[in-house]
Amino acid sequence: MAEALKVEVVSPEKVLYSGEADMVITRTSGGGEIAFQAGHAAFLGVLVENHTRVFQTDGTVIDLAVHRGFVEVSGHPTKVSILSDTAEMAEDIDVARAKEALERHQLTLKAESVDATIADAVAGKARAEARLTATGTGFTA
Amino acid sequence: MAGGTERILRGRVKAMQSTKKITRAMELIAGSRIVKAQQRVQAAVPYSEQITEVVKDLAAAGASFDSPMLAGRDEIKTTCYVAITADRGLCGGYNAGVQRATEGEVKADVLSGKDYTIVPVGKKAEGYFRFRDYQLSQSFMGFSDQPTYEDARRIGEYVVDLFVSGKVDKVELVYTRFITAGSQEVVLRPLVPLSAATVAGGDGKAGSTDGSGSSYEFEPDPTEILDTLLPRYVEARIYAALLNAAASEHAFRQRAMKSATDNAEDLIKSLSIVMNRARQASITSEIMEIVGGAAALDGGDNIGGYVDMGDDFFGAQLGAPSAPSTRSASPATAAPAAAATVPDSGTATATIERPVNSVDGDEDLTPGDTKS
Numbered sequence: 001m002a003e004a005l006k007v008e009v010v011s012p013e014k015v016l017y018s019g020e021a022d023m024v025i026t027r028t029s030g031g032g033e034i035a036f037q038a039g040h041a042a043f044l045g046v047l048v049e050n051h052t053r054v055f056q057t058d059g060t061v062i063d064l065a066v067h068r069g070f071v072e073v074s075g076h077p078t079k080v081s082i083l084s085d086t087a088e089m090a091e092d093i094d095v096a097r098a099k100e101a102l103e104r105h106q107l108t109l110k111a112e113s114v115d116a117t118i119a120d121a122v123a124g125k126a127r128a129e130a131r132l133t134a135t136g137t138g139f140t141a
Numbered sequence: 142m143a144g145g146t147e148r149i150l151r152g153r154v155k156a157m158q159s160t161k162k163i164t165r166a167m168e169l170i171a172g173s174r175i176v177k178a179q180q181r182v183q184a185a186v187p188y189s190e191q192i193t194e195v196v197k198d199l200a201a202a203g204a205s206f207d208s209p210m211l212a213g214r215d216e217i218k219t220t221c222y223v224a225i226t227a228d229r230g231l232c233g234g235y236n237a238g239v240q241r242a243t244e245g246e247v248k249a250d251v252l253s254g255k256d257y258t259i260v261p262v263g264k265k266a267e268g269y270f271r272f273r274d275y276q277l278s279q280s281f282m283g284f285s286d287q288p289t290y291e292d293a294r295r296i297g298e299y300v301v302d303l304f305v306s307g308k309v310d311k312v313e314l315v316y317t318r319f320i321t322a323g324s325q326e327v328v329l330r331p332l333v334p335l336s337a338a339t340v341a342g343g344d345g346k347a348g349s350t351d352g353s354g355s356s357y358e359f360e361p362d363p364t365e366i367l368d369t370l371l372p373r374y375v376e377a378r379i380y381a382a383l384l385n386a387a388a389s390e391h392a393f394r395q396r397a398m399k400s401a402t403d404n405a406e407d408l409i410k411s412l413s414i415v416m417n418r419a420r421q422a423s424i425t426s427e428i429m430e431i432v433g434g435a436a437a438l439d440g441g442d443n444i445g446g447y448v449d450m451g452d453d454f455f456g457a458q459l460g461a462p463s464a465p466s467t468r469s470a471s472p473a474t475a476a477p478a479a480a481a482t483v484p485d486s487g488t489a490t491a492t493i494e495r496p497v498n499s500v501d502g503d504e505d506l507t508p509g510d511t512k513s
Contacts, residue, residue, distance in 0.1 A: 010191055014185075028360045045360040046366055072198065083195065
């Protein structure tokens with residue numbers, strides 16, 4: 001590959017990841033999954049809860065759960081900035097807790113009729129799903 | 142009586158010493174937290190820089206700027222002040238600075254016939270403004286020394302809602318900016334509406350993308366992105382302010398506690414001097430009583446048994462004078478003093494000279510001290 005992408009995953013509290021990669025896959029609101037490689041056109045998108053993958057130049061893949069935010073792609077060499085509201089590295093995710101949360105929210109969705117609670121549960125479910133996909137445990141979107 | 146003052150002073154010195162321990166501990170804790178808080182301020186910088194970049198790029202790409210958060214109101218009727226203070230005191234003028242700045246703004250508004258509301262952040266702001274009957278909106282507290290982004294989000298949602306619903310026409314942040322560990326300043330920053338100047342960015346970066354910047358692809362469309370982006374931008378600003386305030390709080394507290402510790406040290410020193418003087422005075426007066434009593438006995442021949450014993454006893458004691466041993470001798474004083482009905486004679490005066498002088502030499506007492 002001729003050119004590497006400069007990738008930064010930033011949350012309000014810290015810089016989660018910063019490095020060079022061949023490709024980044026993330027998911028935009030309404031647009032589905034999207035991959036960026038070097039030379040991609042300038043792009044600006046709103047992200048949903050998703051499993052973001054960073055394919056590093058050394059061949060390893062970094063898995064992250066990104067909960068909402070923005071992605072900006074610009075410049076030469078191409079730079080991908082993911083501004084997340086909250087983001088977690090796969091190794092920091094508590095799988096048992098995420099599974100439990102997923103079940104809990106699914107139950108709430110079946111039983112509830114109050115709009116606010118449903119919205120909460122939908123968001124919680126999406127977060128739990130993103131976490132589980134990022135850790136590669138029993139869920140694929 | 143003399144022993145009484147000494148005991149009181151000893152108590153005060155002890156109290157001062159434990160106060161000093163507490164202030165010293167607080168000073169050290171604050172000192173170590175400054176570093177952590179500073180790191181958090183630094184860690185938050187990339188996000189706020191990038192989000193500013195994104196807003197600028199959107200501006201350059203021609204996103205529509207009729208978002209309610211960008212449109213300033215023609216007539217500012219109500220201003221909302223978000224005053225960020227600490228939850229605790231013992232941090233010098235930290236809280237007072239923000240309170241005074243906010244109060245000044247509010248008074249200026251009232252004078253010019255405008256309305257205001259205060260959103261206190263931190264217990265100290267809440268208490269201060271509530272006590273003085275200012276108009277308060279919801280208050281936020283319990284996180285001043287270690288704010289999280291979640292806290293910033295709650296405040297952000299609340300003030301954006303206040304603004305968008307038209308209850309207020311302007312939101313301003315009052316907080317203490319952390320410059321270095323040695324200097325902080327209270328600042329007043331406009332928060333909403335976001336001024337076009339902040340968004341369009343004066344650093345020319347948006348313009349310098351030489352055409353390529355304007356060919357952004359958007360998903361979804363720019364206006365929609367801007368609508369999701371702006372609340373995040375406000376939250377990031379509030380978060381940065383909270384972090385700055387927390388770092389400043391620790392810096393202020395460290396300084397306040399350092400001077401408290403120094404003051405405690407000074408007080409302990411001067412109290413100890415007074416205490417020692419009182420102790421020496423009481424010892425001296427006790428010795429004077431003993432010696433006086435012994436001298437009186439020396440003069441009388443009819444109670445010889447007492448005289449012999451007294452002479453040897455006091456001579457031995459005075460050879461090695463120390464505070465406790467002199468005091469232990471004091472019960473013995475009672476007997477000779479009671480028996481001292483014999484009038485002074487010439488020999489008695491002569492014997493007084495010797496022991497008093499020897500006490501002076503050993504205890505390092507100046508004559509002035511002995512009298513005080």
